[in-house]
Amino acid sequence: MEEKIASLKSLLAEWSDLSRAAFLLGWDQQTYMPPKGIEARGQQIGTLQKLAHERITSDEVGRLLEELQPYVDELPADSDETRLVKVTRRMYNKKTRVPPAMVAELAELASAGFGAWQVARAESNFALFQPHLEKLVDYRRRFAALFAPYDHVYDPLLDEYEPGMKTAQVQAIFSALRPQQVELIREITSSPPVDDSFLHGYFEEQKQWDFGVEVVTKFGYDWERGRQDRAAHPFTIPIALDDVRITTRFLQDYVGSALFSTMHETGHAFYELGVARSLDRTPLADGASMAIHESQSRMWENLVGRSMPFWEYFYPRLQEYFPSQLGNVDPKTFYKGINKVEPSLIRVEADEATYNLHIMLRLELEIALMEGSLEVKDLPEAWNARVQDYLGLTPPNDALGVLQDVHWSDGYFGYFPTYALGNLVSAQLWERINADIPDLTEQIRRGEFAALLGWLIENIHCHGAKLEPQELVQRVTGTGIDPVPYMRYLRTKYSQIYGL
């Protein structure tokens, strides 16, 4: 049996190498590739992904999984081998269920859809995107049908990003959350607004870069196991267990963009860097889910990076970098400024209090599209109605409305909820961490993050994808995914900032 495990691991190592090589090609495309390299790059990434797919769906993998099942059934349920077979089987089953023709079809639809979306957004003309989105929605309905029977047609889509999570669960969580968030925002917007004008001005890019590097170095990001580069859209990419890179972008007229983005991506990178070495080059060398991944990035960005203790340590340094812009702004004012709440049209610019509402409306629209109760042609109207309902705003055009996100054009349906779930999980973990490290606030005030990072590695990162997301949250916090800690966090924070 050791031999069969070794054979399986050897096939998976090739799958992993191909997948990670494709990641590097993608990283290069976003950072350094000369512009005319784009066409060949698409072919090269396509070939690597195709070969990776062939490896993980090969008959040999299927046979080995079959033969290994009785063996791992005898092992502890938590053993690496048991989980390796379980997670690989899950992947194998999902990927072999989709006919190669449909895999190719999605690549084509997404490629055309992305191109059309770019033009449609630039021209703020939904009609240009509509026929593509119709095909993509139709594709995703046929995709979901491959996994029948299910409780809900949206379940197979969600399951792509949140293994084991059901639509009904997400709906229940969001239903509990929404009225509380709406009420909180109502209270905040009825209070005197906070000033954040000092965040806008001229902030030299190199100084922003240096300060960001200083912060994440203090966090514990190991520059021998990663690097940071500029990219149009910040992302984190795990090239290898010892090579997890982040990217960032700079707005010279707003100091917050690069800074919080860098902390966010570093949170993602820590997760990939913390996976146990024994899981390397297997499907277990991954995060448990997108929501758990997002819980890590949002924790470093928000629970750490937008907290008062953090700025008690770092604000004097930031003032040294930008004396003319921030020299006369006191720490408390700065803290309030970076936590200003204001309902806005664009998800990626939303503050902590309003962010989840952007997600909820997307989830409802995705579900309606999949159920067939909403037609694509009616989507802009449905979008605008919900934005009005949840945020009290009216998008002046579709570029600032239904066309703002790339996800659908790329064929991603079921992804959005993971952002909001990640916020909830980050607060749940934060309560647990503060119970386990009672002086964490004091540590952060002193610029010490080793205990925090150590806790995350030990309790979250090292497991990789061995545990399903809800299993992991249950083990660590004692409950399932729960909106209460997040609401507690928001209410405490904003009560203090806005004097509610």
Place this chain on the structure above:
Amino acid sequence: MEEKIASLKSLLAEWSDLSRAAFLLGWDQQTYMPPKGIEARGQQIGTLQKLAHERITSDEVGRLLEELQPYVDELPADSDETRLVKVTRRMYNKKTRVPPAMVAELAELASAGFGAWQVARAESNFALFQPHLEKLVDYRRRFAALFAPYDHVYDPLLDEYEPGMKTAQVQAIFSALRPQQVELIREITSSPPVDDSFLHGYFEEQKQWDFGVEVVTKFGYDWERGRQDRAAHPFTIPIALDDVRITTRFLQDYVGSALFSTMHETGHAFYELGVARSLDRTPLADGASMAIHESQSRMWENLVGRSMPFWEYFYPRLQEYFPSQLGNVDPKTFYKGINKVEPSLIRVEADEATYNLHIMLRLELEIALMEGSLEVKDLPEAWNARVQDYLGLTPPNDALGVLQDVHWSDGYFGYFPTYALGNLVSAQLWERINADIPDLTEQIRRGEFAALLGWLIENIHCHGAKLEPQELVQRVTGTGIDPVPYMRYLRTKYSQIYGL
């Protein structure tokens, strides 16, 4: 048959994508990879190369080549299809001749050999490298035996880099060349030396970078189809037909290193960028041989970059970059300085007049090792004797002697001659080009290189690997590889510089 050609091309496209992806991983390793990424990078490149090898040696490729032969026999001998089958068959035959166990063995020997060589060179201790080199020589003898019968045991090694070239041919060329080069150097070293002290001093790296970029931009390097980065050892890497990158390195105390290296690598890059689009993603999208490749790099570096007309245009610009260092050095003095001839111990630092002698002694030693007439343990002594004989110098230690080059430690035998052959071909082509473009010198004096690059694309680059190197030289110049033009070039140039 069109269908079979399409099938073959589709397999070859995957081979190409895998190979080029491995190139990008190699580029990244030399430029941006964080240090601890090295182990995984070796695994990833190994996997990509293994899969590429499997593709090109697959039974399906063998069968398609078999079936296509009668079809392409009916086509013109020069058609893309005929050449594609011919060159692919050549690759297929060579690669399938080597048992997988020997492929793996070489990877291990080279990996251990390279590590040992690094230490041996650092400590200038040949004994540390000797056992590894013995194994590598033994390996290469067994490798050659796989291709028996042959005229000479060295032929199969040479053929790896110079398709169709025989040892006897190289020996004949070098025999004709050596006495003339030795005599030229004797005359030069008997003349009053030229001054090049002004090339050494402090030359700010960014200014060197900017000037180099200015030069190769004028040459016609398209920054939308390539880029330049820093690397410890300069190289050119074809990621794709529209993405061919160069690297360079800087010595702050010597202005020549980065500059001539940048022109050299740009010459390599032009070759890859000039391959006809119809040959893309096949084995024909490559240079004809290493010597032809080197003829391109040496042409831009030496025949263009170390010529008086070139500096008549560019020297005023260089003086603007470095006024305090070069403001008082006149163009003629500068020109003489960059063409100073001085026998030296290190090949990569050798001038045009002495360079080939470094190659000749390596070739003789390689042949003796392969023939068995020289034992590895006696190599340092044989090396030093030849250096004394050809260059009149005695290496003070093995680091400056037999241990200076990486090639043998990596398992490369048969590669060295291509450097000298490239020099010869560059001069042959140069005479032809000047006949076809009578005012080329004037154009260069005006900083115009479009006609030159256009000629190279049309006559050399566009053919890719369709023609064997000697066939290509024959077609373009009307003769085989011939040392006369190169000697004519050297003698004319140095007669003028040294007043011979």
